[in-house]
Amino acid sequence: MRPIRVLVAKPGLDGHDRGAKVIARALRDAGMEVIYTGLRQTVNQIVNAAIQEDVDCIAVSILSGAHETLLPKIANLLKEEGVDDILFIAGGVIPEDDIPSLKERGVAEIFTPGTPTTVTIDYIKENIRR
Amino acid sequence: MTLIKRLLDGDKRACARLISQVENNVQGINEKLKEIYPMSGGAYVIGITGPPGSGKSTLTDKLVKLFRKEGKKVGVIAVDPTSPFTGGSILGDRVRMNDLSNDSGVFIRSMGARGHLGGLSDATSAAITILDVYGCEYIFLETVGVGQSEVEVMKSADTTVMVMVPGLGDDIQAIKAGIMEIGDVFAINKADLDGAKRTKREIDMMLDFSEKSWRPPVTLVSALKDENIDVLKEDILKHCDYLKVHNLYHTERKNNVKSEILSLVIKEVKNKIIGKEENNKLLEELSRKVAIREADPYTASETIMELLKK
Numbered sequence: 001m002r003p004i005r006v007l008v009a010k011p012g013l014d015g016h017d018r019g020a021k022v023i024a025r026a027l028r029d030a031g032m033e034v035i036y037t038g039l040r041q042t043v044n045q046i047v048n049a050a051i052q053e054d055v056d057c058i059a060v061s062i063l064s065g066a067h068e069t070l071l072p073k074i075a076n077l078l079k080e081e082g083v084d085d086i087l088f089i090a091g092g093v094i095p096e097d098d099i100p101s102l103k104e105r106g107v108a109e110i111f112t113p114g115t116p117t118t119v120t121i122d123y124i125k126e127n128i129r130r
Numbered sequence: 131m132t133l134i135k136r137l138l139d140g141d142k143r144a145c146a147r148l149i150s151q152v153e154n155n156v157q158g159i160n161e162k163l164k165e166i167y168p169m170s171g172g173a174y175v176i177g178i179t180g181p182p183g184s185g186k187s188t189l190t191d192k193l194v195k196l197f198r199k200e201g202k203k204v205g206v207i208a209v210d211p212t213s214p215f216t217g218g219s220i221l222g223d224r225v226r227m228n229d230l231s232n233d234s235g236v237f238i239r240s241m242g243a244r245g246h247l248g249g250l251s252d253a254t255s256a257a258i259t260i261l262d263v264y265g266c267e268y269i270f271l272e273t274v275g276v277g278q279s280e281v282e283v284m285k286s287a288d289t290t291v292m293v294m295v296p297g298l299g300d301d302i303q304a305i306k307a308g309i310m311e312i313g314d315v316f317a318i319n320k321a322d323l324d325g326a327k328r329t330k331r332e333i334d335m336m337l338d339f340s341e342k343s344w345r346p347p348v349t350l351v352s353a354l355k356d357e358n359i360d361v362l363k364e365d366i367l368k369h370c371d372y373l374k375v376h377n378l379y380h381t382e383r384k385n386n387v388k389s390e391i392l393s394l395v396i397k398e399v400k401n402k403i404i405g406k407e408e409n410n411k412l413l414e415e416l417s418r419k420v421a422i423r424e425a426d427p428y429t430a431s432e433t434i435m436e437l438l439k440k
Contacts, residue, residue, distance in 0.1 A: 002154040003217055003242065028218035033242045038225035045231035049224060052237055054146035083143070 004032045004128060005055040009046045010039050011074065014064035019092065019113075023059060026117035027124070043070060047077045050086055056128040057087040059120075067094050067102065075106025085129045091120070134165055137264055142237060145264045149239055152256040155401075163256055166263045173205070173262035175269045176366060177287025179249060179309065182275025184295045185319040187226035188353035189362075190270050194230055196363050197268050205237045205266035206230070207258065209251050211274050212242040219243075223272060237261060248282030249273035252397065255286055255390050276309055284312040285389045288382065289369045291315045291362070292346075294333065296325035301332040310336065313346050315365040321350035321357070344372055402438060409437055 008024045010017055017039055024034045035053045037046070050058050058078075062070065071090055078086060091111040094102070099110050108127065111120050136144030151159045176193075178186045187208065194204050208223035221240035230236045239261075241251045250273060261269050273283045284290045292313025304310060316337075318330045333348050347365045351358040373379045403409050416433060419425035 003219075003244075005150075024220055028213065028220050029216055031213075031216045031218045033212075033219050033221060033240075035221045035224060035240050037231070038222075038228065041228070042232070045228060048231045049238070051143055052146050052231075052239055053221075054143075054150040081143075 004057065004124065005035065005053060006032050006057045006059055006124065007035045007037065007046070007050045007053055007055045009037045009041045009049070009058065009060050011041050011043065011046060011060050011062060011070045012064050012066045013040060014062065014066075015039060016063050017061070019063070020061040023061065023091065023117065023120065026121065027059075030121045030125075032124075043073045043077055046074055047081060047083075050078075051081060051083065055086060056130065057089065057124050059124075060090050062090060062092040062094070065093075067092070068098060071102055071107050072105040079106070087124065087128050089120075089123070091115070134162060137166070137260065138169075140265055142264075145237060145260060146239070148260050149253070149257045152260070153241065153244070153251070153253040159256075163259065167259060170259045170262040173258070173266050173269045174289075174370060175258060175271055175287045177271045177273065177283035177290040178293060179273040179276050179280070179283045179290060179312070180293030180319075181277070181295070181298065184275070184293045185353045186272050186275075186293050187223040189291075189293055189317065189319060189351070189359070190223075190272050191227040191230060192353050192356055192359045193363060193366075194227070194236060194270060196359060198233060198235055201235070202267040203235050203237075203265050205239075205258075205261035205264070205269040206272065207239050207241060207254055207261070207269065208272040209241045209243055209249070209254065209274050212244045214245070217244070237264065237266065243274055247280070249276050249280030250282050250286065252393075255393075258286060278306065279308045281309055281312045285386045288373065288379070289314045289366050291317055291366065293317050293319050294329060295320045296323050296329040298329075301335065304332045304336040314344065314369045315362070316346055316348040317362050318348065318350045319353050321352050322355070326350055343376070344369065399438065403434060409434075412437075 006027050008020050010020050024036050027034045037049055075088055087108050089109045090107050094110055094112060102110060109123055133144045133148055137148060178190050180186050190206060197204050210219055210221045210223060212219040219242035223240055224238060227238060230238060241253060243251045246252050258269055271283060271287055290312050316333055318326055330348050330350055337346055349358055349361050349365055351362050416430040420427050420430055
């Protein structure tokens with residue numbers, strides 16, 4: 001069986017990558033290939049990397065409060081590039097109230113603090129598109 | 131439009147998908163590779179190898195930027211280890227190459243070694259072919275962090291750059307067989323650290339004993355501070371010229387291809403054996419018996435070889 005490939009990225013100006021690293025490690029232990037791109041990624045860098053790496057899933061961690069701006073931008077650029085087979089999820093400090101509109105704008109699922117890593121892992125396994 | 135047509139048009143998604151198909155050994159991929167192979171061979175392949183944490187990715191990042199200044203399209207294949215327990219991996223080489231993600235003239239692909247032991251992955255040779263046909267003029271092949279005997283990169287690369295750092299051992303390490311022999315060009319990275327000059331001297335002494343006509347240059351560099359990378363680039367190009375002038379280019383590639391063919395044969399044999407459910411069961415059963423000393427591994431391997439004749 002082929003391993004699931006996931007790009008883990010931190011968009012924008014936010015220097016806290018502990019959460020992203022914990023997720024990366026958990027996905028690794030679940031048998032996935034995790035492409036970790038590190039801090040302060042632009043939307044363009046994330047989408048480009050995801051395409052070159054041919055990932056099944058983009059998982060971004062965002063704690064800066066800029067989710068309203070950055071997350072839809074990633075979803076839009078994916079659409080512009082004609083990508084429809086990459087699952088796009090996010091995690092981090094994102095208020096409950098913001099979640100429905102983010103989902104409408106192209107984020108498949110959002111995981112807030114306290115979510116067990118197994119929940120994220122199962123979600124990815126069940127929802128990848130190929 | 132077929133994947134191959136899209137690849138020839140320079141479509142990055144087609145390039146990425148084809149590499150995935152190679153990695154996953156998707157049915158029919160060999161037919162596609164057969165089709166594109168005649169169009170490959172134009173790219174120059176530069177191997178970057180060295181111990182974990184020696185700065186291979188950072189150095190690759192800086193070298194790629196220099197080649198990009200000349201407008202050359204560049205491909206990067208970066209291999210990182212795969213867990214022997216879960217099959218998962220953290221592919222982290224992109225962290226050092228972030229700027230390159232913005233450059234449409236650079237295609238970076240991270241790969242898990244997926245159980246392959248020589249420092250590369252099973253899919254690297256074919257991925258080189260795909261990037262070559264995609265239009266990359268230079269392809270950087272970064273190995274996993276190596277120890278002493280992962281020499282495989284020299285069979286895929288035209289020029290192998292051995293990245294060393296100070297403080298890893300004395301001159302006995304320098305004269306040992308294995309990876310110290312495969313460098314066409316040596317870079318002593320983190321040259322601002324104590325002992326860098328000494329490391330260079332030890333490697334220079336080791337190389338002076340060699341009777342080969344190419345004497346690998348040894349250059350002190352700092353990838354992080356972007357120092358002397360231009361000298362390293364010149365070293366690489368000099369080795370490229372040397373291969374061409376001495377007509378070694380094709381001889382070297384012939385040797386490389388020979389080992390590629392052999393590894394494809396081995397892969398095919400392995401697939402033939404473990405690709406079938408009943409064979410797998412036999413293998414399990416034999417292993418169980420050998421473990422409790424009811425059988426021996428030599429007879430077991432002969433039993434397995436019998437399967438191939440069927």
